[in-house]
Amino acid sequence: MAHVIPVDIFEQRGQKWSFYHSNLDAYLSRTSQESGPKSTCFVFAESELLKNNDPRSAPLHSKLQKFYGMPAEIWSNVHWEANGYFGCRDGDLDRHDTWFRFLVKQLIKGGDPTRQFPMDYDYKWYKMGFFSTWSQSGHKSILCLDCPQDLIISVRLSLDNCSNDHFLVDPYSFHQIIIRGIVNIYDNSIWTIRDVVRDVEKAGYRKDLSTGTVASNTTQSLQNRPNNRKPEPNFDHLHEAGRHVIHSTETLIVATQESERIMVRQRERMDRLTNAAEEEKRCMIQIGDNLRFYHGMIYAFKARSESMQARHQSEIGLAFNTVAQYHSRVAVEDAAAMKVIAALTVAFLPATFVSAVFSMSFFNNQGGDDGWSISDKFWIYWAFAIPLTIATVILLILGSKILRYL
Incomplete structure (x- = not known):
């Protein structure tokens, strides 16, 4: 029995967008058989029943490959577990298919007061896959898999404010909407990770040598903390926080390269359309400018993540050096005795x-x-x-x- 996969759909007919629920198989069948003017659609679904080459999904895979033009091997674990990619197929100027993927690591502040940072943070991975097909005289649709609710809301708000003419002239009109929402997700992700790094910089646990109690100096940097306390940094916590920062940097490096490839491919396609009307060229130039703007935002997030990684590594080094200095002072006191x-x-x-x-x-x-x-x-x-x-x-x-x- 074939899988039934629920979908949420934003559909444009004329100048208005409508929202409704359906299932993926019914949407593909209805859209493939309809005649007359074709609609523009954003389709949101979960991938759990599509990946890993499940035999029960084979009929649906075949329909998706025919409709969206993605490669057959896209359902394998190699592609499904990748941290990002972009590919496209451009058989002629009338049809253009793309497939791309973004990963975001989102930290979530926990509510357990007995656990110290960063162990009181939980996290989740947003592994978002996208498949678009665009034909000037045919279907215009993008399938969005495993997207968080924030991205769906962002897409809906963007559709209320964007020019509908963009979807008629440029297949990358989908991408500017999607990447705009992904930029917002990266922004939220990078700031929650920044909070963890800042907590590490402010924490600094030291044992008071006169009372034997452990105190946390959360309002001053490690460099300014009193030296009469025994440093007791929790290196497990330090490396747990470092793991989050490294993952953030990894995903942003890939996202920067991916958004650049999308931007370059959109420009190459526009340059090939030498006979396009002036109004269409203006639309494509605007879409290219939007893609460059969002690429710059992702690049800025990458730079911030790399800076946080360097700051956190500096804190780990400072913790090691502080412990070593404390032991040196103890050794000097022993030598004096x-x-x-x-x-x-x-x-x-x-x-x-x-x-x-x-x-x-x-x-x-x-x-x-x-x-x-x-x-x-x-x-x-x-x-x-x-x-x-x-x-x-x-x-x-x-x-x-x-x-x-x-």
Whole structure:
């Protein structure tokens, strides 16, 4: 049994756009059989029942390939899991088919107060696929798969304000509407990821050495945080946030290249239409200008994402260096304590050595009385111990200075 795939359709007949629900198979059958003036349609559907070459979808695949002109291998996992592409088929100037794909990673702020950032952020992937067909004397339609509701709303608002003449002269009139909505999705995505990066820059967990409690300095940068606290950065969280930034940069790099290819292809097709009327050329020039504008926006998002990636990597490096500096300070304090112990050892070692060498017994309580008696040779101990102690301390001080210059 063939799959039934629900669709939402924006359809233009005359100068008005209408919205209605149907299913994909019924839409393809009705549109293929209709006679007279052809409508312009935006068709929104989910791809779950179309991908992975499911045998039950084979009849629908065949209809889609015939209607939209996409390649047969488009349903394979290789194409379905790609992070973006653009392709087209232009057999003649009357018909032009395209297929393209955009990916966006959207972070969603979680509501669990027990989880620290960025683990309190959930995320979803928008893996949007588009297939358009345009014929000057025939069908004008674009199939939009797996689009978020924000994009559908953006398309609807754009259709209320755009010139309907664009769809009559240029197949890339679809693309300017779609990319305009995708720009808005990228804008929302990039700002939520920016919030995560900013939280990383503001967080900086340190343990107070006097109380043993962990405090978060959320209002100052890591560079200005007090040094009397033990740094305890959560590197798992840092790398989790970094993963989101890297994915954002990856998708925007591909989106920038993809929008550029769409822009170039639209220009190439316009240059081939040497006999087009002046009004049609003005429409195509305007569409090209719109595509260039949106390409510039996506490029700006890419630059911002790359900047955020560099900032976040700097924070990770700063966290490592802060921990290393703290351990260095602790090591210096330990070394100072060891110096005190060494100095005390040096002070008592010569006298102990003299006493051991001479085996001197300078005290005697065997005289029969109640007191201790001191040997009249006790001065010999001091005569050796004091100069030897002084000489040892001097040699230790001079030796450390000499070693610094070697």
